[in-house]
Amino acid sequence: MAILTIQTKPYEDQKPGTSGLRKKTKVFMQPNYVANFAQATFNTFPDMQGSIVVLGGDGRFYNDRAIQVIIKIAAANGVGRIIVGRDGVLSTPAASLLIRKNEAAGGIILSASHNPAGPDEDFGIKVNASNGGPAMPADTDRLFEACKTIDSYLISDAPDVDISRLHEAVIENMAVQVVDSVEDYAIAMQDLFDFDGIKSYIKSSGLRMKFDAMNAVTGPYARKIFVDLLELPEDCLMNAVPKDDFGGLHPEPMPSVNTVLVEMAKGPAGLDFAAACDGDGDRNMILGRDIFVSPCDSLAVLAANYFTVPAYKDGLNGVARTIATSAAADTVAKDLRIPCYETPVGWKFFGNLLDAGMVTLCGEESFGTGADYIREKDGLFAVLFWLNIIAARQMPVKDIVTQHWMKYGRNYYCRHDYVGLPKEVGDEIMALAREKVAGLAGQELSPGYVVQKADDFAYTDPVDNSVAANQGIRIIFENRARIVFRLSGTGSVGATLRVYLEEVVIDHDRLDLEVGDVVAGLAKIVQDIALINQKTGRTKPDTVV
Ligand code: VG1
Numbered sequence: 445m446a447i448l449t450i451q452t453k454p455y456e457d458q459k460p461g462t463s464g465l466r467k468k469t470k471v472f473m474q475p476n477y478v479a480n481f482a483q484a485t486f487n488t489f490p491d492m493q494g495s496i497v498v499l500g501g502d503g504r505f506y507n508d509r510a511i512q513v514i515i516k517i518a519a520a521n522g523v524g525r526i527i528v529g530r531d532g533v534l535s536t537p538a539a540s541l542l543i544r545k546n547e548a549a550g551g552i553i554l555s556a557s558h559n560p561a562g563p564d565e566d567f568g569i570k571v572n573a574s575n576g577g578p579a580m581p582a583d584t585d586r587l588f589e590a591c592k593t594i595d596s597y598l599i600s601d602a603p604d605v606d607i608s609r610l611h612e613a614v615i616e617n618m619a620v621q622v623v624d625s626v627e628d629y630a631i632a633m634q635d636l637f638d639f640d641g642i643k644s645y646i647k648s649s650g651l652r653m654k655f656d657a658m659n660a661v662t663g664p665y666a667r668k669i670f671v672d673l674l675e676l677p678e679d680c681l682m683n684a685v686p687k688d689d690f691g692g693l694h695p696e697p698m699p700s701v702n703t704v705l706v707e708m709a710k711g712p713a714g715l716d717f718a719a720a721c722d723g724d725g726d727r728n729m730i731l732g733r734d735i736f737v738s739p740c741d742s743l744a745v746l747a748a749n750y751f752t753v754p755a756y757k758d759g760l761n762g763v764a765r766t767i768a769t770s771a772a773a774d775t776v777a778k779d780l781r782i783p784c785y786e787t788p789v790g791w792k793f794f795g796n797l798l799d800a801g802m803v804t805l806c807g808e809e810s811f812g813t814g815a816d817y818i819r820e821k822d823g824l825f826a827v828l829f830w831l832n833i834i835a836a837r838q839m840p841v842k843d844i845v846t847q848h849w850m851k852y853g854r855n856y857y858c859r860h861d862y863v864g865l866p867k868e869v870g871d872e873i874m875a876l877a878r879e880k881v882a883g884l885a886g887q888e889l890s891p892g893y894v895v896q897k898a899d900d901f902a903y904t905d906p907v908d909n910s911v912a913a914n915q916g917i918r919i920i921f922e923n924r925a926r927i928v929f930r931l932s933g934t935g936s937v938g939a940t941l942r943v944y945l946e947e948v949v950i951d952h953d954r955l956d957l958e959v960g961d962v963v964a965g966l967a968k969i970v971q972d973i974a975l976i977n978q979k980t981g982r983t984k985p986d987t988v989v
């Protein structure tokens with residue numbers, strides 16, 4: 445075995461976005477592309493040398509190749525021990541858990557989350573810090589600089605390591621420990637939730653549920669939890685064998701994609717409870733019979749029902765949501781007299797609040813929910829939290845949500861996406877809006893819609909005072925309606941404009957309306973301000989979530 449120094453040329457496009465570096469798989473397959481990024485990572489995070497690093501991915505196409513390259517580069521860079529998921533697979537929440545449990549210096553997670561997989565689809569790499577959460581912007585900026593100047597990397601010429609079985613190998617001076625994270629993850633879940641209570645409720649009520657792993661990473665975790673531990677029948681699992689192309693599915697858990705599951709939860713004979721997770725296991729979708737629980741409402745309901753969960757029965761320290769997430773959780777936080785923080789989009793911004801013990805639960809509108817035991821969002825965590833609430837309150841999902849709205853009001857919420865725009869068009873819309881919103885405060889944009897505040901959101905982290913500027917245009921009205929829009933930071937081509945619309949209704953007679961009807965007025969206001977149809981040449985959003 446020897447360590448080789450390989451000359452290389454930098455790629456200019458290795459700038460991490462909202463959730464790491466995400467590109468077409470073919471981009472990652474270019475010569476030295478993964479190697480450059482891995483070497484730049486070890487240059488940027490010198491603490492990884494001599495320490496433990498966790499490595500794994502969602503098992504998508506090219507995961508296996510990228511893993512071997514990263515292992516050999518880690519060995520050549522003096523990493524002490526690398527903990528790798530068997531077959532190179534770890535869900536994102538499990539990777540976060542392993543980093544924390546093993547006091548690793550950080551981790552490298554290979555995933556493009558909910559984006560389809562395959563040679564013509566997407567791939568991604570994300571670097572996580574020692575707290576188990578995605579690296580902060582200051583660090584990813586340094587990483588990008590390192591990528592732009594790299595001229596060589598170190599790599600061991602050792603043969604590929606067998607990562608298909610649980611064992612320990614040595615490359616150069618680095619131990620390679622192949623682990624199965626399902627056991628550790630299941631233990632963590634049992635520490636949080638009332639498994640006995642859930643199990644007996646399932647038995648006594650005959651709860652009919654299905655979990656859709658979408659042929660992605662959560663299958664084995666779900667089998668352990670739902671079938672082995674909660675003793676649900678095997679057929680409660682759908683698409684539970686991970687595939688490297690996700691079986692051609694688009695593993696994005698939301699009603700417009702999981703139409704099969706939505707149908708199964710409809711009508712008098714429908715399922716009582718249904719859920720799905722995304723490619724890397726950090727997102728969740730929750731359905732009850734005849735109801736889809738919007739992720740924003742989900743966060744609020746979980747917060748309001750904290751007392752049903754053993755780990756949280758003594759109370760929550762606080763909650764946090766992103767600017768793009770509805771303020772439903774804020775209303776609960778106010779009622780519970782706990783703080784609620786508003787952060788930019790991307791889970792990394794919750795990290796400091798969680799580290800400082802200022803918040804317990806966090807959530808994003810993009811089907812992300814999580815808590816302080818790790819530093820990533822966690823799909824199965826949300827599913828178990830819901831099961832725990834259903835079991836403790838002995839109530840169907842729809843009743844839990846309806847009662848919640850009656851008590852706190854309903855934050856009607858929806859997102860309009862304009863996908864695959866030329867980058868210049870996206871930038872132009874944002875620049876125009878930035879200019880226009882500057883003078884909006886105090887104006888009545890349509891009857892009853894007086895602007896309380898309008899700006900381009902800049903976030904000052906309450907823990908380290910770091911500032912993240914230009915995090916989205918927001919218009920907040922005196923009647924609590926809100927409009928936010930921003931460009932996506934996860935796409936692999938072009939630009940995606942996301943427009944978030946929120947309208948708060950307290951009136952008990954108006955809790956059962958169509959979301960689209962309720963937010964229609966706000967959608968018109970956005971058009972007037974940002975001229976989206978005119979600038980994009982489209983007449984409506986490509987997707988409405
Ligand atoms: C999207 C979501 C954001 C989420 C991010 C990563 O980012 O809006 O809330 O944190 O994806 O999710 P953007 O920049 O495209 O809006 V995942 O499941 O990829 O880790």
Ligand code: CO
Binds near residue numbers: 556558722725726
């Ligand atoms: Co994901």
